Amino acid sequence: xPASSSIKLNTGAEMxxxxxxxxxxxxxxxxxxxxxxxxxxxxxxxxATAYGNESEVGQxxxxxxxxxxxxxxxxxxxxxxxxxxxxxxxYSLKQLDTPYLDLxxxxxxxxxxxxxxxxxxxxxxxxxxxxxxxxxAHPEKIKAIGVSNFSVEYLKRLLSNSEVVPAAxxxxxxxxxxxxxxxxxCVSKGIAVTGYSPLGSEGAPLLKNPTVVKIxxxxxxxxxxxxxxxxxxxxxxxxxxxxxxxxRILANATIIDxxxxxxxxxxxxxxxxxxxxxxxxxxxxxxxxxxESV
Numbered sequence: 001x002p003a004s005s006s007i008k009l010n011t012g013a014e015m016x017x018x019x020x021x022x023x024x025x026x027x028x029x030x031x032x033x034x035x036x037x038x039x040x041x042x043x044x045x046x047x048a049t050a051y052g053n054e055s056e057v058g059q060x061x062x063x064x065x066x067x068x069x070x071x072x073x074x075x076x077x078x079x080x081x082x083x084x085x086x087x088x089x090x091y092s093l094k095q096l097d098t099p100y101l102d103l104x105x106x107x108x109x110x111x112x113x114x115x116x117x118x119x120x121x122x123x124x125x126x127x128x129x130x131x132x133x134x135x136x137a138h139p140e141k142i143k144a145i146g147v148s149n150f151s152v153e154y155l156k157r158l159l160s161n162s163e164v165v166p167a168a169x170x171x172x173x174x175x176x177x178x179x180x181x182x183x184x185x186c187v188s189k190g191i192a193v194t195g196y197s198p199l200g201s202e203g204a205p206l207l208k209n210p211t212v213v214k215i216x217x218x219x220x221x222x223x224x225x226x227x228x229x230x231x232x233x234x235x236x237x238x239x240x241x242x243x244x245x246x247x248r249i250l251a252n253a254t255i256i257d258x259x260x261x262x263x264x265x266x267x268x269x270x271x272x273x274x275x276x277x278x279x280x281x282x283x284x285x286x287x288x289x290x291x292e293s294v
Contacts, residue, residue, distance in 0.1 A: 002257040003232040009167045010190040011144045013102065015072050017232050018253060019044030021196055021240035027056045029244040034060025037249050038071065046170075046194070046240050047096075048076035048107055049088065054095035061098070068098060074170075074194075076107035076148055079283060080114050082127040089134060093141065100141050105148045105170055106131065110283035118284030124154075125161055132164045146170070146192075149280060152185050153289030159189060170194040173231055173239070174206055175269035177276050177293040187236045195231040195239045199224060201277030211269055215262050225254050230266050233258045 006014045020037045022030050022045070030053045034045055038061065047057045054075060061071060075096065081088035089104065111122035128147075135145045146168035147158070159165065169186050171179055173195025186193050200206040207223040216223040224241075231239035232255045241252035258266075274293040281287060287294050 003229055003255045004238075007192050007236055007238055009103075009144055009192050010165055011167055013072075013143060013167075015103070015168070015192060015238060016042075016044035017238040018042065018228075018255060019046050019072070019074075019194070019238060019240045020249070021242035022047045022053055022057060023051055023196065023242060024202075025051070025053060025242065025244050027053050031056040031060040031063070033244040033249060035063040036246055038064035038066045040250060041253060042249075043070055044072045044074075044238070044240075046074045046196075048105075049078040049081065049092055049095075050076065050107055054092055055097075058096035058098060061096075072102045073098060074103040074105060075101060076105040077127070077131070079108055079110055079112035080119075082106075082111040082119070082124065083122050085127055085130045086134060089141065100143060103144045103146055103168060104131070104135075104142050105146045105168065108149045108280070108283055109147070109154050109288060110280075110285040112283060125158065128158060128162060132162065135164060144168070149278075149288065150182075151287075151289030151291075152181055155182070155185055155189075155191075165189060166191050168192040168194055170196060170240075172197050172201075172276060172278055173237070174198050174200045174227060175209070175212070175230065175266045176200060176206065176273050178267040178270050179292055180267070181292070183234065183237065193234075193237045195237055196242075197277050198228050198231055198239050198241055200227075200275070205275075206269075209269060209273070211265060215258075215266065218262075219256060221254065221256060222251065224248075224251060225256060226258070226266070228252055229255045229258055230263060233263055
């Protein structure tokens with residue numbers, strides 16, 4: 001299928017297919033990256049309280065001169081804040097210096113203590129119910145709520161016990177971790193999927209993969225273009241390449257149409273070279289229901 005330029009959320013809002021990710025982007029550098037990306041056509045910015053850069057992201061938005069209403073802004077509830085979502089929401093709004101969020105995600109279904117261990121006293125589903133209440137009570141502050149790093153098992157539990165269907169599920173997506181089962185469930189329930197780490201995260205190992213290189217040569221583009229375009233060619237999926245350098249921010253914005261056979265071939269890479277850059281076990285809750293590339 002041809003690459004999309006935006007996807008429609010179950011709220012009716014349009015979310016641009018291409019977004020700027022800011023995970024591991026340092027304060028200072030991220031402020032410039034956000035400003036530069038917005039000045040050069042990006043309209044989707046993703047951050048999180050856990051990244052420690054919400055304030056700088058907000059400053060970058062202001063410096064860009066792009067009106068706030070033209071920008072789709074996402075941030076995420078931090079794991080140690082799952083017992084206090086209302087306070088966490090206000091903190092994010094203040095740090096970003098924005099009156100509202102286009103999308104507020106539960107970062108992981110993994111409550112944690114301030115010290116960094118698993119907080120077994122909190123059920124993530126209770127936190128989701130609190131997010132639902134805030135969403136309903138404050139439509140002027142939260143345009144949509146969703147989840148991140150949710151497996152099929154966890155999504156099914158949420159959907160069976162909730163009133164609000166998440167607008168999106170943000171997960172790791174690249175040829176070594178295609179997660180088609182998660183995407184299929186999301187599409188069937190009207191949940192958009194946002195893919196992070198499309199190049200395979202730190203070191204971008206997939207840029208040198210022979211299959212990726214071959215398909216890049218076929219289209220006369222760089223391997224990174226193929227990896228980012230792969231997600232944009234999947235129905236109901238958008239993508240968050242991350243960079244703080246001007247050249248890469250521009251290069252990452254090039255999205256091409258791929259033939260269906262190319263998409264199939266790229267997603268076969270996981271059969272021989274599976275890996276997951278962000279393993280769910282870091283949070284102290286095991287694999288969180290994930291079975292692929294773990």
